[in-house]
Amino acid sequence: MRKYIIILIILIGISANTVKADEGMWLIQALNNELQKRMETGGLEIGSEVIYSENEASLKDAVVSLDFGCTGSMISNKGLLITNHHCAYDDIFNLSTPENNLLENGYWAKNSSEEIPVKGKTIYFLRKVVDCTNELNHVRDSLQKIKQPSGSRRVFSIIENKHKQQSGYEASCSSMWNGNKYYMYYYDTYTDIRFVGAPPVQVAAFGGDVDNWEWPQHKCDFALYRIYGDKNGRPAAYSDENIPIKPKKILKISLDGVQENDFAMIIGFPGRTDRYSSSFKVDMNERIIGPIMVESMGTKMEIIRKWMNRDSEIRKKYSNIFFGLSNVQESLAGEVACTRRFDVVEKKMQEENKYWKNDASLLSMMERGYKDVEEIEKYMTYYRQSLVSGKGFIALGNRVNSLKPDDNQSYDSFVKRVEKLFTEYDARVEKELMEYQLRLFIENVPKKYWGPFIKYLTGKFEDNYAAMTSEIFDNSVMLDPNRFKEAAKEKNNIKLFMEDPAVKLARDIKISDLRKDETQILKDKVSLYKMDGLYEKALYNKKKSAGILQYPDANFTMRLTYGNVCKMQPSDAINYNYISTTQGIIDKYNPYDYDFAYPENILNIIERGEWGKYGKDGKLHVNFLTNNDITGGNSGSPVMNGKGELIGLAFDGNKESLASKYYYQDEMTNCVSVDIRYVLWYIDNCTDVGYLLDEIAAK
Numbered sequence: 001m002r003k004y005i006i007i008l009i010i011l012i013g014i015s016a017n018t019v020k021a022d023e024g025m026w027l028i029q030a031l032n033n034e035l036q037k038r039m040e041t042g043g044l045e046i047g048s049e050v051i052y053s054e055n056e057a058s059l060k061d062a063v064v065s066l067d068f069g070c071t072g073s074m075i076s077n078k079g080l081l082i083t084n085h086h087c088a089y090d091d092i093f094n095l096s097t098p099e100n101n102l103l104e105n106g107y108w109a110k111n112s113s114e115e116i117p118v119k120g121k122t123i124y125f126l127r128k129v130v131d132c133t134n135e136l137n138h139v140r141d142s143l144q145k146i147k148q149p150s151g152s153r154r155v156f157s158i159i160e161n162k163h164k165q166q167s168g169y170e171a172s173c174s175s176m177w178n179g180n181k182y183y184m185y186y187y188d189t190y191t192d193i194r195f196v197g198a199p200p201v202q203v204a205a206f207g208g209d210v211d212n213w214e215w216p217q218h219k220c221d222f223a224l225y226r227i228y229g230d231k232n233g234r235p236a237a238y239s240d241e242n243i244p245i246k247p248k249k250i251l252k253i254s255l256d257g258v259q260e261n262d263f264a265m266i267i268g269f270p271g272r273t274d275r276y277s278s279s280f281k282v283d284m285n286e287r288i289i290g291p292i293m294v295e296s297m298g299t300k301m302e303i304i305r306k307w308m309n310r311d312s313e314i315r316k317k318y319s320n321i322f323f324g325l326s327n328v329q330e331s332l333a334g335e336v337a338c339t340r341r342f343d344v345v346e347k348k349m350q351e352e353n354k355y356w357k358n359d360a361s362l363l364s365m366m367e368r369g370y371k372d373v374e375e376i377e378k379y380m381t382y383y384r385q386s387l388v389s390g391k392g393f394i395a396l397g398n399r400v401n402s403l404k405p406d407d408n409q410s411y412d413s414f415v416k417r418v419e420k421l422f423t424e425y426d427a428r429v430e431k432e433l434m435e436y437q438l439r440l441f442i443e444n445v446p447k448k449y450w451g452p453f454i455k456y457l458t459g460k461f462e463d464n465y466a467a468m469t470s471e472i473f474d475n476s477v478m479l480d481p482n483r484f485k486e487a488a489k490e491k492n493n494i495k496l497f498m499e500d501p502a503v504k505l506a507r508d509i510k511i512s513d514l515r516k517d518e519t520q521i522l523k524d525k526v527s528l529y530k531m532d533g534l535y536e537k538a539l540y541n542k543k544k545s546a547g548i549l550q551y552p553d554a555n556f557t558m559r560l561t562y563g564n565v566c567k568m569q570p571s572d573a574i575n576y577n578y579i580s581t582t583q584g585i586i587d588k589y590n591p592y593d594y595d596f597a598y599p600e601n602i603l604n605i606i607e608r609g610e611w612g613k614y615g616k617d618g619k620l621h622v623n624f625l626t627n628n629d630i631t632g633g634n635s636g637s638p639v640m641n642g643k644g645e646l647i648g649l650a651f652d653g654n655k656e657s658l659a660s661k662y663y664y665q666d667e668m669t670n671c672v673s674v675d676i677r678y679v680l681w682y683i684d685n686c687t688d689v690g691y692l693l694d695e696i697a698a699k
Contacts, residue, residue, distance in 0.1 A: 023629055023664035024551040025270050025559035027176075028052050028060055029129040029183075034549060039562050043263030043642040050644060051267070051560065054128045059644050060558060061249035063267045063637070065124040068556045071268035071637040072123070072225070073251050073646060076695040079227040079244035080196065081123065082679075083636030084651045085204035086323070088223035091118050091195060093320040101316060108197035108689045115194035115226055117238055123193055123227055125247075126558050127169055128186040135159060136173065136182045159184070176552035177276070177540040178533045185557060190227050190245070192238045197689060198223035199682060200599055206585060208595030209326040213334055213655040215568060216580035217672055218588065218622045221651040222679045224692070251638055253676055253696060254645035257616050260578050262565040264626040266650055266671070268637030270554035273661050276536040278363075279348035280370040281528075282339060282662050288374065289381050290336040296385040297329035299436055307429045309594075314426050321391055321424075331632075334658030344663045355542040362538060366531050369522055376518045379445050380511065386441035387509060392430040396421055396478050397506030400497050408491065415488045422481045427473065435469040451508030453501070472501040554631055563627040568670055570656045579675075581619045582606045602686050614681035621675045624648060628671040629664060639673045648673035 026035060031048040051059045062074045070087035074080070085092075089103070095116055096102040109115045139158055143150035156173045163171035169186035176183065198204060203220045211217050229245040230236035258264075274281070304322050308315040339345070356363050388394065399418050404410040442450075442458060442465075450458075461467040477483045478500045487493050497503060519527070526534075543550055551559075568576040585606060590596040611620045626639065630650055639648040652672040653660070660669050683692055 022562060023666070023669075025273070025554050025561050025629055025631070026551050027129075027183075028126070028267065028558040028560050031560065032549075039263075039265070042562065042564060044265065044562070045642040046644050057249040059249065059251070059267060059640070060126055062247060062251045063126075063558070065126075065269040065556070065558075066636070067122055068124070068269060069271075069633065070635045071633065071650075073636075073638040073649075074227075074247040074249065075251055075253065075646070077246050077250060078695050079229075079247065080692070080695060081225045081227055082649065083223055083225070084221045084649060084674075085198050085201070085219075085223045086221060086327075086651065087636045088195070088198055088225070089201075089323055090320060091121065092198060092223070095195060096316075098316075102198075103201045103319065106198060106200035106203070107195070108687045109195075110689060111691075112226075112244075115196055118193045118195050118225070121191070121193040121225075123190045123225075124170075125188040125190070126185060127188055128167075130163075130184045130186075131181070132159060132163075132173060132184040133182045174555055174557050176555075177550075178536040180537055180540050181552070183557070188235060190229060190235045192228035192236060192242050194226050194228060196224040196226050196692070197687070199686070202594075202598055203602060203682070203686075206596070206598055207588065209323075209330060210595050212327065212330050213652060213658065215570075215576050215625060215654050215670075215672060216584055216623065217652065218580055218582075218584045219651065219674060220622070220678060220682050221674050222649060251640070251644075251646040253680070254641055254643070254647050255613060255677055255680075256641075256647075257621060257677060258565045258579070258624050258641075258647055258675070260565055260567060263562070263642040264565055264628055264647070265560065265562045265640045265642075265644075266626075266628045266630060266634065266637045267558065267560050267640070268630070268634040268650070269556050270559050270631045271556055271633030273554040273631055275553055275662060275664065276539050277348070277532065277662055278366055278535045279345050279352060280366050281532060282348055283345045284370055284374065284377060285662075286336055286339045286345060288378050290332055290339075292378065292381045293385060294329060294333045294336060296382075296389075296440055297325055297332070300433060301325055301329060303432050303436065304429060307426070307432075311426075314429060317424050317426055318429065330655075331658060334655045335661060338656060338659035338665070338668075339662065342659055342663065342665050342668070344659050347663060351539075355539065362531075362534060365525055366535065369525050369528060369531055372521050373518050373528065376514055376521065379449060380514050380518075382441060382444040383449075383509065383511065383514065386437040386445075387505070388511075390433065390437070392421075392425050393434050393479060393502055394506060396425070397500075397502040400478070400500070400503045401507075403494055403497065405494065411491050411494075418478070418484060418488075419481075422484070427479065430479070431469050431473055434472065435465045438468055439465045449509060449513055453504040453508040472505060476500050476502045478502040554633065556633055561629040563629070563671075566625055566627045566670070568625055568654065568656075570654065570668070576625070578625045579621045580623045581621055582609075583619070584622065605685055610685075611681065612684070614677040614684070620678060620681060622678045623672055623674055625654075626671045626673065627667075627669065629660070629669060630671045631660065634671075639671075646676055648676050649679070 022038060029052055031051060036048050064072045064074065064081065066072050066083060066087055070083055072081045072083035075082050092102045136155055136159055140150045140155050160171045160173055163184050167186055170189045172185045172187065174183050174185060199220050205221065206218050227245050228242040230242060233245045236242055301322065304318050308318055308322065352363055396418060399414060403414050442454065457468045457471065473479055477487045477496060479502050487496055540550065565578050567578045585598055588596050589598050589603060614620060630653060634650050637650040638646050639650055641647050650671050650673045654670045654672065657669040659665060680693065683689065
């Protein structure tokens, strides 16, 4: 049978270089011969030393982390960095003014003097990775012998400081497989970062949250920064005398485009996965925690969206909050749905039966433990979503916690922070959110966990949540900008702030009250956290004994994933192509729907169909699909061909992949990227900053 399949493949002309997507976010410093051979079979044309080297410039020197939240690439010898627009969204929002909304209008620095410094931004260049497992265990053992604290935070701090002093780099220790391995990562960190430009949000995020996690998409999801250093190119605080750095390595850009089955490699800093989790943990998240979070976030989104659609000023204030909320909510909704669809709990159970068939004591303890704390975990989730989660009335109520008696500096800082929160706040939106969140808590958390203020509200108003909300807003100084401004003039008003109803609500209940009950429930066992840790260690060692090549869960350290450009069949009778084109923008365009209201001046340019060197066969490719294994943190990651050349930027996954936090589902886990040719075409045809193209290395 096998030889006939091989003959059929040859006859239909499928490339011998087609590579099956490999589950795994592989450690960049640990690309062994087996991985190298797998990638070469798929079309990799460079050696592992070109990807990672500590002695010579390599691809890893051209890939950076942005605040360990996103990934970027160096694309010029003048410090030019490219990443996703949605990675820059928060910066663009904060750099906007009432007179110039950079999100809506876009922005392009015509020269270096117009580049805008971004306060608080840090870019990390990975320089070296060292296995420090033995050293860390020795330090921990030494501390335990002299009966000193030996927790991970203390031990990490000791060896990180040592390595920092010895190397001159920032040093960060990371645990893999729950302590089976430890690695020290050395970074050059730059803080003089300047915003260069980005398209309007309706170009960069065309389709909005409607298209998020979907395919096909048509986003021009990119933004540019520039990194500055001192006269020697070393990290330095912001200064007018600083100059653009010359990176050790930049990525060359390919204009050849992509074809189905082309090799694709991604290097980045993926955030968090939990693939060594147990069936019990996944089951609790699927049945209880996930659905609660999805429903509560969804309701908050509906409230905010309603007000944003009514008032453009509210849209300006809440667009950043809504953007973050929608991304998480849609991801969680997909995670719950895909965990069910692909029977992840059942597959985890099958794995457990395989590896623990001779000793199920750990599994038995975990089964009982998770079952016993199911209710308390549910209550904690409702509490987090109602009286903890939020940046409006919740943040204002909590701000008083920073006050210190007889400390003018803390008082002045408190006033400034509250006044800043008022600029991002609208009382109409916050009142409706508060009414919903009070209802969410009171109707789902037992009275034994209510604090005195919640008891006062329910005693006075029973289940009239609108009246409760009015009681708080009508009597609050913290929620009223004018009353706060007057009250803040007197620095002896701390007691007034402490007695404010918004502050009482924020301080009324503590998570520790619920955790105490959970600890009591598990008094004859260990905590869920420790159970999960024991499970992860055991699973790693069992797979190691079986000779399985493993990668650790993502933890914001640099990883590599490889696969190929691919079509997708997400469900029965549905087949998707591997590329989208500008025709999709024209097809979806709707000037009456904010998410699809593409700027008309740019739409007119697209309709002319003049693609130049960026097009192919009369079309301009916009986004494309690969089967690379990615997660949050990979946003902005360079997608490279077999030669290590830049062909696109990863910016999203498909909704069918959203169970991949816990389980890699073959043929369903895909990555959505913006084609680099679309990015360059946009800069070339829709801006007046052609000087940027002169410094970008495009072949």
